[in-house]
Amino acid sequence: MATLGDLERTVMDLLWATTESTTANELRDAIAEVPAPETGRELAVTTVLTVLSRLEKKGLVERERNIRPHRYRSVTSREDHTAELMHEVLVTAPDRDAVLARFIGSVSEAEAQTLRTLLGGS
Amino acid sequence: MATLGDLERTVMDLLWATTESTTANELRDAIAEVPAPETGRELAVTTVLTVLSRLEKKGLVERERNIRPHRYRSVTSREDHTAELMHEVLVTAPDRDAVLARFIGSVSEAEAQTLRTLLGGS
DNA sequence: CACACGGTTCTACTTGATGTAGAAGTCTCG
DNA sequence: CGAGACTTCTACATCAAGTAGAACCGTGTG
Numbered sequence: 001m002a003t004l005g006d007l008e009r010t011v012m013d014l015l016w017a018t019t020e021s022t023t024a025n026e027l028r029d030a031i032a033e034v035p036a037p038e039t040g041r042e043l044a045v046t047t048v049l050t051v052l053s054r055l056e057k058k059g060l061v062e063r064e065r066n067i068r069p070h071r072y073r074s075v076t077s078r079e080d081h082t083a084e085l086m087h088e089v090l091v092t093a094p095d096r097d098a099v100l101a102r103f104i105g106s107v108s109e110a111e112a113q114t115l116r117t118l119l120g121g122s
Numbered sequence: 123m124a125t126l127g128d129l130e131r132t133v134m135d136l137l138w139a140t141t142e143s144t145t146a147n148e149l150r151d152a153i154a155e156v157p158a159p160e161t162g163r164e165l166a167v168t169t170v171l172t173v174l175s176r177l178e179k180k181g182l183v184e185r186e187r188n189i190r191p192h193r194y195r196s197v198t199s200r201e202d203h204t205a206e207l208m209h210e211v212l213v214t215a216p217d218r219d220a221v222l223a224r225f226i227g228s229v230s231e232a233e234a235q236t237l238r239t240l241l242g243g244s
Numbered sequence: 245c246a247c248a249c250g251g252t253t254c255t256a257c258t259t260g261a262t263g264t265a266g267a268a269g270t271c272t273c274g
Numbered sequence: 275c276g277a278g279a280c281t282t283c284t285a286c287a288t289c290a291a292g293t294a295g296a297a298c299c300g301t302g303t304g
Contacts, residue, residue, distance in 0.1 A: 005290075006292085007293090043293075047292070054291080078215060082215040083222075083228060084224075099201045100233060102205035111219070112241055114218075118226045119238050127261075127262045127263070128262085129263060167280085168266075171280085173263080173264095
C-alpha cells in the first residue's frame with residue numbers, strides 16, 4: 001500500500017488542490033504558507049524534488065519531463081485515491097460483509113443517506 | 123494510524139483467528155506453521171514478546187499480567203479493526219460523498235447488495 | 245561557442261518504525 | 275532457596291521518510 005509521510009502528504013494535498021500542474025519551486029513556496037508554519041522554516045528545493053521523485057515512484061505523481069522546469073501533477077484525484085485506499089483496506093479482511101456492517105455503523109446519517117442514493121433501488 | 127509490519131500483522135492474524143487468549147510460546151509455534159515457512163525458521167520467543175509489547179502499546183492487544191505465562195488477546199475483532207481503518211481513511215478526505223461514490227463503484231455487486239440490505243429502506 | 249544560472253539528479257546523513265534476539269532480571273514451584 | 279520458565283532491557287540491522295549539499299545538465303546570452 002502507499003503509506004505517506006507528513007511531508008509527502010502535504011505535497012499531495014497541494015497537488016490535489018489544483019487541477020493545474022506545478023513546479024518544484026512553486027510547491028516549495030506553497031509549503032511555506034501551509035497552516036503549520038511551525039518553525040516558519042522554508043524547505044530547500046531539493047527536498048521538495050526528492051519527495052516528488054518518491055511520490056512519482058509510488059505512482060501518485062507524474063511529471064512532464066520535456067519542458068524545463070518540470071511540471072508535476074497528481075495522477076489520481078484525492079477522492080479516487082482515498083476510495084482506492086478504503087477498498088484496499090476492505091479486501092484485507094476475510095469476512096467483508098461483517099466489515100461493511102461495522103463500517104456502515106460508523107458513518108454519519110448523512111453519509112448513510114448518500115450511500116442509499118448511490119446504491120439506488122433493487 | 124496504526125500501520126502494521128509483516129510480523130505484527132502475522133501475529134494479529136493469529137490472535138484474530140481465535141476468541142481464546144494465547145501465550146507467547148503458543149504464538150511462536152503457530153507462526154512457524156504459517157503458510158510462509160520461508161526459511162522454515164522459527165523465531166525466538168523474545169521476538170514474539172517484543173512484537174506483542176509493541177502491539178499492546180498500539181492498543182491492538184491486551185494481556186493478562188496477573189497470571190504467569192501472560193495471556194494475550196486482541197482488543198478488537200478483525201472486522202472492527204478493519205472497519206475502523208476504513209473510516210479513518212474516509213475522514214481524511216474533505217469531500218466524503220465523492221469518495222463514497224467512487225468507493226461504491228469499486229465494490230462487487232454482492233457487496234453492494236449487502237450494503238443495500240444494511241442501509242435498509244427510506 | 246562558452247558559460248553562467250536555474251533546474252535536476254546523486255549521494256548522504258538523521259530519525260523513527262519494525263524485525264530480531266541475547267543478556268539480564270523476576271517469578272514460582274519443588 | 276535454587277532451577278527453569280517467563281518477561282523486560284538493551285541492542286543492532288534495515289527500511290521508509292525528511293532533509294539537503296554536491297555534482298551534473300540544458301539553454302539562452304554575449
